[in-house]
Each structure stands twice: as C-alpha cells, then as structure tokens.
Amino acid sequence: MKLTKYTHACVRLDKDGKVLLIDPGSFSEDAVFEAADAVLVTHEHPDHLDVQRIKALDAPVYTTAGVAAQLTELGERVHVVAHGQAFDAAGFAIHAYGKDHAIILPELGVPCENVGFLVEDAVYHPGDSFTRPDRQVHTNLVPISGPWFSLPPAVEYARSVTATQLVGIHDALLSPIGQGLLKRFFDDESRPYHGLTPGESLEVN
Template identity: 65%
Template sequence: MKLTKYKHACVRISKDGKELLVDPGVWAEDEAFEGVDAILVTHEHFDHLDADRVRALDVPIWTNAGVAAELGADLADRITVVEGGQSFEAAGFQISAYGNDHAIILPELGVPCQNVGYLIEDAVYHPGDSFTKPDREVHTNLVPISGPWFTLPAAVQYVREVAAQQTVGIHDALLSEIGLTMGERWIGTQGGKPYLGLKPGDSVEIN
C-alpha cells in the first residue's frame, strides 16, 4: 500500500490498482483527483472538501451527514453517510470510522461541525480536525500540526497515546518552512518512532 501526501490534509492511498482519496480540500493539487475510485471526507470545511471538484467526479463518497448536506441531495445516490463506530468497505479498502466531533476552536463557539476520522486497512489513520484516538494499533498516524483549533500539548499527548509505528505531519498549509520544523522538533521526538515531514507529492510505502 502506498500513501501520497498532497497539500494540507489531503492524502491518497493506493492498493491493488485502486485509489482512495481522503480530504480533498481547495488547496489540493488537481492530480490528487485524477483516476480515484472512492473518496472519504472527514468534515465540511473548505480546506478538507472542495465541493465543486468532488461533485465533478463520478465516484462514491463516504462521509458524515454534514458533508452530505453540503454536497447536496443530487449526489445522494453516491454518498454513504457514516458515523464513528461503523466499519465499511470503499473501493476494496477496509475502513473503520472514529469520532463524530470537530475539535473545539473557541469554547464559546462549541463544536464547529461533525468530524469523522478514518482508519484505513488497520494501518493508516486520518483524524481530520480532531485528536480522536482509534481503539487499536496504528502503523501510520497522520497528525495535524497547525490550524485554528490546534494546540501543541494536545498534539503531543495524542501522538504519545496512539503510539503509531510512524507519524506523518498533515494540516500544514498554513505553516512557513520554519513552522514546518515544529512537527519534527516536537511531535517527531515522541516515542522514538520515525516522523515523516512529507511534502506535497511525496509518497511512502506502508507495509
């Protein structure tokens, strides 16, 4: 299985000739959308969902009720609504869903929207905009390293508790080159496991 990182929180997973696209936001490169077989979306914010480009693809989508409403009733025949605690198959990939809430940005605003994390093939975990932890061992944990809701102590604690075999920094489009080193310096030192600061277009094999 191969993981390819695209801009911000968008990743693509390849296995046995199938292509799974996760969180294709407005900053994702056009090539991320080419030839995909299925799409997972964690939540409705534009940096995770480019609604126009997703609508243009005639492929099945798995997501929560908030995203389904955003995409519109005309896509209902190819959208499957999921919640945390459910498992399903998408384009030959086995997926487990975790959590239902986006991380809180400001306490007075409450939970901004629904958010579902996805564990793909019991190997790669994408939490969306949350630090929701899966209930089993994870090989590759995709860890947000910036954002309005992000806090460094929470991210470090999350990485420690998940204890994945390796960590990949995502949700990073807002960071400068200097800021990107934060992931390696603080998050990459947790647990003595590798931290991969992948750039858009970089790939890594998941064994």
Template identity: 70%
Template sequence: MKLTKYTHACVRLEKDGKVLLVDPGNFTEDEAFAGADAILVTHEHADHLDVERVKGLDTPIWTNAGAASQLGALGDRVSVVADGDAFEAAGFAVRVYGRDHAVILPELGVPCQNVGYLIEDAVYHPGDSFTRPDREVHTSLVPIGGPWFSLPPAVEYARAVAARQTLGIHEAPLSAIGQGMMKRFLDGQGDRPFVLVTPGASVEVN
C-alpha cells in the same frame, strides 16, 4: 500500500490498482483526483471538502451527515457514516471514529461533525480532531497547524497513538520553518519517526 501526501489535509492511498482519496479540499492539487475510485471526507470545511471538484467526479463518497448535506445533489453516490461504522471503499477496509470537530473558540462550541478514518488497520486520518483509534496503527496523520491547533494535545495524541510513523497534516497555515519545528516535538522514540512529507511525496505503509 502507497500513501501520497498533498497540500494540507489530503492524502491519496494506492493498493492493488485502486485509489482512495481522503479529504480533497480547496488546497488539494488537481493531480490528486486522477483515477480516484473512492473518496472519504472527514467533515464539511472547504479545506477538507472541495464541493465543486468532488461533484465533477463519478466517484462514491463516504462522509458524515453534516458534509453529506452539502453533497445532496449526488444522491446514492454519497454514503453517510458515523462513529463505530465499518465498511469497504474500493477494496479498502475502513473503520470510523469520533463525532466532533475540535473546538476553535470556546464561545462557538463544536463547529461541526467530524469523523476519523482508520484504513486497512494501518493508516489513521483524524480530520480536525485528536480522536484516537482503538488499536495500533502503522501510520498516524497528525494535524500540526490551524486555528484550533494546540501543541500540548497534539503531542499527547501522537504519544498515545504510538504509530510506527507519524506524518504531519493540516500544515497550510505553517511556514516551512514552522513545519520543521514540529519534528522536534512529535518525533517518536527509536524507530517511530515523525516524517515531514512535502506535497506530492509518498511513503510506504507496511
């Protein structure tokens, strides 16, 4: 399976001639959308869901109830999922984890619903949360920036998931210098590296 990273939180997975797009938001390059067979959206914020571009496609979408409410005009193209669900999207096996977006400010509480996706029991995308999967994964996508981000829980999360490789996402607020600093903290031990993947670059998921 091939994983291509796009700006901020979007990744594109390719397997057996099929393309699964996760969190195509308003920072996502147009090329990411080309040939997408299915889309997963973790939550409704614009940096994870570009409503207008998604509406312009003829592609099925899986997301939570909050984000689905923004896509109501698409009717049967949108499937609502929740924590504990499992389904197949364009030939990719997907499991759903979590319920809540991370808290940005305590006085605002939980800003919206958020679900994470484990794809092919190999790649885990948590959206804007540190909700953990319940099994080992090959590639863990870890948020490394944003208004809700804090380093200690990110490090705790990365260590607990203990994936074969860790990739940083949600990096748009960070400079290149800041992104490079994250390797110092999130790099695993031995053969469990933190991989700084620039937009448009790809890694293999075995």
C-alpha cells in the same frame, strides 16, 4: 499500500490498482482529482471538502451528514457514516471514529461533526480532531497546525496512539521554518516523524 501526501490535509492511498482519497479540499492540487475509486471526507470545512471538484469525480463518497447535505445531487453515491461503523470503500477496509470537530473558540462550541478514518488497520486520519483509534496503527497522520490547533494535545495524541510512524498533515498555514520546528516535538527513534512535502510518498506495510 502507498501513501501520498498532498497540500494540507489531503492524502491519497494506492492499493491493488485502486485509489482512495481522504479530504480532498480547496487547497488540494488539481492532480488529486484526476483519479479516485472512493473518497473519504472527515468534515464539511472547505480545506477538507472541495464540493465542486468532488462532484466531478465518478466515485462514491463516505462522510458525515453535514457533508452529504452539500452533495445531494450525487444521490446514492454519498454514504453517511458515523463512529463505530466499519465498511468497504473500493476494496479498502475502513473504520470510523469520533463525532466532533475540535473546538476553535470556547464560545463557538463544536463547529461541526467530524469523523476520523482508519484505513486497512494501517493509516489513521483524524480530520480536525485528536480522536484516537482503539487499536495500533502503522501510520498515524498528525495535524500540526490550524485555528483549533494546540501543541500539547497534539503531542499527547501522537504519543497515545501506538504507531510505527507519524506523518504531519493540516500544515498549509506553516512556513518551512514552522514545519521544521514542529518535527522536533514529534520525532523519536521508536516512532519516526515524516514531514512530507506535497506529492511525496512513502510505503505503508
């Protein structure tokens, strides 16, 4: 399976001729929306959900109730999923984890529902949360920036998930200097960290 990172939190997975998109949002390149056999959306914030461009795709969407409410015209192509569910999306085996977006400010409480996705027991995307999967993964996608981000819980999250490698996501607010600084906190010999640039790919075994 090939993983390609795009701007911010968007990831494309290719397997056996099928394309799975995760969190194609407002920062995502137009090329992201050229082909998709299925789409996963972790939550309703626009940096993860570009409503108009997702509507233009002829693909099923698996997501939260909040996102589904914005895609009602797609009818039965939209599937609401929740923590603990396992399902198939275009030939990819998916498990859903968690229910809450990380808190941005205490007085605002939980902003919205957020569900993380584990694809093929190999790639885990937590959306805007540090929710952990209940099993070992090959590639753990680690948020490294954002209004809700804090470094200590991010490092704790990365250390607590048994993974072969880490890939940084949710990084559009960081300068190249900031991205390089974050790498030092996540990278180690047993579990290397990859700060992929948009359009860069790696293989997931």
